[in-house]
Amino acid sequence: MKNSSQSRRNFIKSIGLASGALVIGLNSTTGLAKILNSKDINKIKPNLWITLYANGETHLIAHRSEMGQGIRTSLVAILADEMEADLSKVVIQQATGDKKYGNQNTDGSRSIRTFGTTLRTAGAAVKELLIQAAAQTWNLPAKECHADSHYVHHKATGKKLFYGDLVNKAQTIELPTKPTLKKKSEFKYIGTELDNLDNQLFVTGKAVYGIDTKIDGMVYASIQRTPVMGGELKSMDKTEALKFPGVIDVVEIKGTKGAPLFNPLAGVAVIAGNSWAAEQGKLRLKLEWDEGEHNQHNSKQYKEKLIASVKKTGKAYRNDGDAYQVFTDNKSNAKKKTVDALYYLPYLAHAPMETPAALAWVQKDKCEVWAATQTPQNARKLVAKELGFKEEQVIINVTFLGAAFGRKSKPDYVVEAAKLSKYLNKPVKIFWSREDDIKHDYYHSVSAQYHKASIDENNQVDAWLHRSDFPPIGATFNQAARGPGSGLSQGATTIPYDIKNIQVEAGDARAHVRIGWLRSVYSVFHGFSTNCFIDELAHHRKIDPLQNQLELIGPDRVLPFNKEFEFNTARLKKVLTTAAKNANWGKKLPKGHGMGIAVQYSFFSYIAQVVEVSVIDGKLKVNNINTCIDCGLVANMDAVKNQMQGAGMFGLSLAMYGEITAKDGKIEQSNFHDYKLLRMKDAPHIDVEVLVTDNPSTGVGEPAVPPLAPALCNAIFAASGQRYRELPLSKYGLC
Amino acid sequence: MIINLINGCILMIKLNINNKVHEVDVPNDMPLLWVLRDILDIKGTKFGCGKGLCGACTVHLDGKAVRSCTTSVGSIKSEKITTIEGLSKNGDHALQQAWSELNVSQCGYCQPGQIMTAAALLSNKTKPSDKDIDDAMSGNICRCGTYVRIKAAIKMAAKGVVS
Numbered sequence: 030m031k032n033s034s035q036s037r038r039n040f041i042k043s044i045g046l047a048s049g050a051l052v053i054g055l056n057s058t059t060g061l062a063k064i065l066n067s068k069d070i071n072k073i074k075p076n077l078w079i080t081l082y083a084n085g086e087t088h089l090i091a092h093r094s095e096m097g098q099g100i101r102t103s104l105v106a107i108l109a110d111e112m113e114a115d116l117s118k119v120v121i122q123q124a125t126g127d128k129k130y131g132n133q134n135t136d137g138s139r140s141i142r143t144f145g146t147t148l149r150t151a152g153a154a155v156k157e158l159l160i161q162a163a164a165q166t167w168n169l170p171a172k173e174c175h176a177d178s179h180y181v182h183h184k185a186t187g188k189k190l191f192y193g194d195l196v197n198k199a200q201t202i203e204l205p206t207k208p209t210l211k212k213k214s215e216f217k218y219i220g221t222e223l224d225n226l227d228n229q230l231f232v233t234g235k236a237v238y239g240i241d242t243k244i245d246g247m248v249y250a251s252i253q254r255t256p257v258m259g260g261e262l263k264s265m266d267k268t269e270a271l272k273f274p275g276v277i278d279v280v281e282i283k284g285t286k287g288a289p290l291f292n293p294l295a296g297v298a299v300i301a302g303n304s305w306a307a308e309q310g311k312l313r314l315k316l317e318w319d320e321g322e323h324n325q326h327n328s329k330q331y332k333e334k335l336i337a338s339v340k341k342t343g344k345a346y347r348n349d350g351d352a353y354q355v356f357t358d359n360k361s362n363a364k365k366k367t368v369d370a371l372y373y374l375p376y377l378a379h380a381p382m383e384t385p386a387a388l389a390w391v392q393k394d395k396c397e398v399w400a401a402t403q404t405p406q407n408a409r410k411l412v413a414k415e416l417g418f419k420e421e422q423v424i425i426n427v428t429f430l431g432a433a434f435g436r437k438s439k440p441d442y443v444v445e446a447a448k449l450s451k452y453l454n455k456p457v458k459i460f461w462s463r464e465d466d467i468k469h470d471y472y473h474s475v476s477a478q479y480h481k482a483s484i485d486e487n488n489q490v491d492a493w494l495h496r497s498d499f500p501p502i503g504a505t506f507n508q509a510a511r512g513p514g515s516g517l518s519q520g521a522t523t524i525p526y527d528i529k530n531i532q533v534e535a536g537d538a539r540a541h542v543r544i545g546w547l548r549s550v551y552s553v554f555h556g557f558s559t560n561c562f563i564d565e566l567a568h569h570r571k572i573d574p575l576q577n578q579l580e581l582i583g584p585d586r587v588l589p590f591n592k593e594f595e596f597n598t599a600r601l602k603k604v605l606t607t608a609a610k611n612a613n614w615g616k617k618l619p620k621g622h623g624m625g626i627a628v629q630y631s632f633f634s635y636i637a638q639v640v641e642v643s644v645i646d647g648k649l650k651v652n653n654i655n656t657c658i659d660c661g662l663v664a665n666m667d668a669v670k671n672q673m674q675g676a677g678m679f680g681l682s683l684a685m686y687g688e689i690t691a692k693d694g695k696i697e698q699s700n701f702h703d704y705k706l707l708r709m710k711d712a713p714h715i716d717v718e719v720l721v722t723d724n725p726s727t728g729v730g731e732p733a734v735p736p737l738a739p740a741l742c743n744a745i746f747a748a749s750g751q752r753y754r755e756l757p758l759s760k761y762g763l764c
Numbered sequence: 765m766i767i768n769l770i771n772g773c774i775l776m777i778k779l780n781i782n783n784k785v786h787e788v789d790v791p792n793d794m795p796l797l798w799v800l801r802d803i804l805d806i807k808g809t810k811f812g813c814g815k816g817l818c819g820a821c822t823v824h825l826d827g828k829a830v831r832s833c834t835t836s837v838g839s840i841k842s843e844k845i846t847t848i849e850g851l852s853k854n855g856d857h858a859l860q861q862a863w864s865e866l867n868v869s870q871c872g873y874c875q876p877g878q879i880m881t882a883a884a885l886l887s888n889k890t891k892p893s894d895k896d897i898d899d900a901m902s903g904n905i906c907r908c909g910t911y912v913r914i915k916a917a918i919k920m921a922a923k924g925v926v927s
Contacts, residue, residue: 095871096871097869097870097871097872097908098870099867099870224864224867225867225869227869227872228863228864228867228869229855229864230872231863231869231872231875232855232859232860232863232864232868232869232872232875232876232879233808233848233849233855233860233876234807234808234809234810234847234848234849234876235808236872236873237807238810238873240810240811241801241807243805249802274791275791302802303794303798303802303803304798304801304802304811305794305795305797305798305802308814380907381871381873381907382810382812382818382820382871382873382874382905382906382907382908383810383871383873384811429871429872429873430871431810431871431872431873431874432870432871432873432907432908433871434907462814463812463813463814463815463818667867668867671867671870671910671913672870674909674910674912674913675870675908675909675910676909677909678906678908678909678910678911679907679908679909681909682909700813700814700815700817701813701815701817701818701905702815702817706905706907707905707909707911708901708902708903708904708905708911709897709898709901709902709904709911709914709915710898710899710902712909712911712912712915714912715912
């Protein structure tokens with residue numbers, strides 16, 4: 030493969046003949062077209078392979094992690110459709126962590142968005158190759174042949190050839206360079222409601238998650254970590270821990286100075302023969318900590334600081350016109366109105382049902398890891414660094430993820446397992462209790478948002494000020510990081526509203542806990558405050574909230590915020606009006622009932638939600654949710670609907686119950702009794718409409734989270750006349 | 765649980781799991797969850813919270829849904845233990861079929877516990893109302909938020925309309 034003169038055909042030949050199969054290399058980063066056009070293997074650098082075996086079995090290497098979004102099913106559907114393969118013959122092979130796969134991070138709602146077209150192109154190329162192979166075998170023109178369900182057919186003669194039987198012939202033919210992709214009307218699988226191919230594994234308990242991995246000679250570790258970020262161990266009494274039956278050893282893990290990065294926190298690991306003994310031993314450790322400076326961090330005071338920060342002028346990140354001048358002028362104009370409001374959202378923990386889990390086996394010259402990880406390459410890099418190995422000496426096997434929501438893109442737990450395995454010279458599985466998970470997360474930022482707007486003589490909004498302050502994710506990588514980083518681009522500087530004077534500012538809050546991205550990230554709080562405040566403006570303008578949204582979004586146009594994907598206001602309005610129509614917006618509701626609406630452009634998708642609630646005797650009941658998304662071309666329609674429902678529940682959960690607080694730098698919550706999550710009794714029906722468009726595929730996993738909480742609060746206002754500007758709603762006794 | 769004195773000192777605990785008897789040498793207070801998972805390698809039963817708060821570890825004791833994370837093996841007498849692996853021979857219990865037909869699972873992690881809770885519900889109430897379902901299932905958390913489909917799948921299984 031290092032021979033630069035080796036042609037792509039030879040490459041296919043060499044691999045293909047060696048394995049008795051046809052192997053097509055494609056490049057997930059640069060796109061297939063480049064590969065196909067190139068004769069130079071070094072330029073091609075294929076990193077994902079499609080393998081067609083003589084028995085027809087077709088293997089696709091999947092470089093995406095499966096964490097509940099159904100990506101494995103979507104990848105199979107896309108490949109099979111363009112390749113005209115029999116869906117049941119396509120098998121997914123989970124890739125290990127390796128830079129050769131390009132971006133392997135399963136986050137940012139990016140899998141189909143960045144890889145869908147590449148995979149379609151690959152499938153189409155393979156199909157055309159096989160058609161040519163059959164045509165040559167028959168000595169008939171390729172254009173008279175077509176492919177269908179793993180066969181190439183020649184209609185006029187009724188001849189047909191099985192894909193598997195074309196493997197050898199295909200290797201002698203140049204791969205088509207510009208295959209024709211199917212038209213939407215020709216899709217068999219893409220965009221349809223497909224069954225998840227892993228259903229049977231899930232319902233029988235046979236799916237193997239990180240926490241389920243086991244190898245011979247393995248021991249289990251449970252770690253008591255510093256309760257405050259950056260803390261160091263002062264003293265340890267391990268007597269009682271060692272006495273617990275099954276406990277083998279107690280090992281100190283040193284913390285690292287500086288930014289938290291994805292390094293293990295300082296801690297003491299108890300090693301045992303099973304998870305429970307390790308956990309019991311851990312609970313019997315008596316540890317004292319040098320807590321460091323962050324033990325001054327208290328959520329109560331920090332909240333006051335954030336609020337004070339957004340009450341004063343911050344650094345401007347968007348400045349259209351002069352909003353401040355408008356506010357000043359309003360003071361001397363009785364016909365104009367200035368309104369403002371302040372919003373506050375707490376820290377959140379990811380709390381995936383499977384806590385972080387990894388098994389590492391460090392040997393003399395290699396390390397093998399099995400982990401539930403969204404970021405196998407980062408895990409590989411950090412494990413290699415920890416062990417003083419080259420990356421090639423580290424194998425990261427990716428298991429099923431028992432959900433992740435961003436938590437498992439921080440591989441601190443993988444490094445913990447590797448560190449302990451090296452020390453103990455044994456395979457080690459790291460076990461995180463729920464308490465460990467809640468108390469040592471990379472938290473979604475706490476934030477304060479201040480909004481101010483001017484309504485002119487003609488009842489038009491002519492000025493908009495938004496100030497946002499939150500501890501930045503950047504502080505996880507650079508302790509000195511202050512300010513919003515790229516955070517404002519998620520729903521603050523990128524608002525779609527057609528307002529002449531817009532000012533967006535941010536403060537410079539400092540991080541005192543590990544901060545990390547959580548499903549839909551900054552859009553959670555920017556989407557909340559913006560949609561709530563827009564609703565407040567509807568009230569002040571005395572117009573219907575939907576009408577208010579549509580008017581403020583204004584004329585159809587493409588907004589200038591993105592290059593890769595358009596931000597088209599017509600599409601934004603379409604999801605709003607569709608969700609509203611489906612919810613029968615404006616219908617007469619009984620007393621104490623109300624509807625609220627919110628809209629968000631998130632991960633390049635357009636999403637609107639209408640929430641219908643009742644507030645009776647001070648108790649909130651969410652009766653129905655209507656969601657409409659435009660995410661461009663859909664791979665698996667049922668998976669999109671499932672994500673809309675699930676992300677809606679995720680949004681509802683954080684709105685009703687989600688709150689993490691710190692006292693003296695220590696997280697106060699510990700398990701599901703004090704970090705409550707939505708349960709079935711609170712789960713409303715969710716209707717979903719997915720708009721079918723010709724636009725490119727955009728994000729699905731995250732976008733449905735942000736609009737839910739504001740739509741809910743707007744509905745509560747409609748039902749009760751009460752505005753709630755802080756979450757969670759449980760603190761008001763509503764739920 | 766049946767305690768046998770072997771060689772006069774080792775306490776072996778006998779557990780009937782999915783109609784197979786296993787003998788384990790573990791402390792009495794070890795939760796069934798960890799005996800299943802770490803000692804016997806029966807891993808369809810999941811850890812979620814360790815405090816009986818989330819239902820991921822739900823198994824049946826004589827058909828009754830219990831949280832195996834807070835059930836010590838020593839507290840189990842002669843009850844038959846059923847895990848997700850033993851719910852049906854071929855993974856085709858009406859609930860498992862309904863779950864697949866409606867694509868309930870997202871990450872799938874909590875679903876064995878959800879199905880075991882639902883199975884206990886259906887064995888008591890063949891036609892549960894919405895409230896029956898809410899009451900029975902609200903001890904099981906699904907962080908992916910598949911509640912709408914869980915409810916629909918339980919109703920589908922109850923109606924016997926699965927293929």
